Amino acid sequence: MLTSKQRAILRGKANTMDPVFIVGKGEIDETMIQGVKDCLDARELIKLKVLESSMYNAREASVKLAEATGADCVQVIGSKFVLYLQKKKDSAYADLLK
Structure with a gap:
């Protein structure tokens, strides 16, 4: 779970x-x-977009993908959302989030 400062x-x-x-x-x-999980494993922080023709809105898609991958949802704005999953070792963001 991320704090508001880490989320910012x-x-x-x-x-x-x-x-x-x-x-x-x-x-x-x-x-x-699986594709999102692989991408999170490689990058830790990713941005995703939901098309207007999708059966999901951005909030629904972010919740579903965050639960399925074990990631934290950082933010949802309009049709875009950001997911974060910290690496076990060699994390690029570990020092920033202390």
Whole structure:
């Protein structure tokens, strides 16, 4: 669980990021969950976007993906959201979040 101060730091880092995944018309399935998990394992902090034609809004998609991957939802703004999953070792953000 992230504190508000940690969340603010991660929001600042994610501000300049581009979305790496897009939730479209289809359902959030195991393939997408595994792709997001792999990306989180590599990057720790990722931004995702939900299309207007999706069956989910950004809040619903963020909750579903955060629960499925074990990540924390950092923020949801409009159609975009940010997820964070700290690496076990060699974390790029561990020093910032102390």
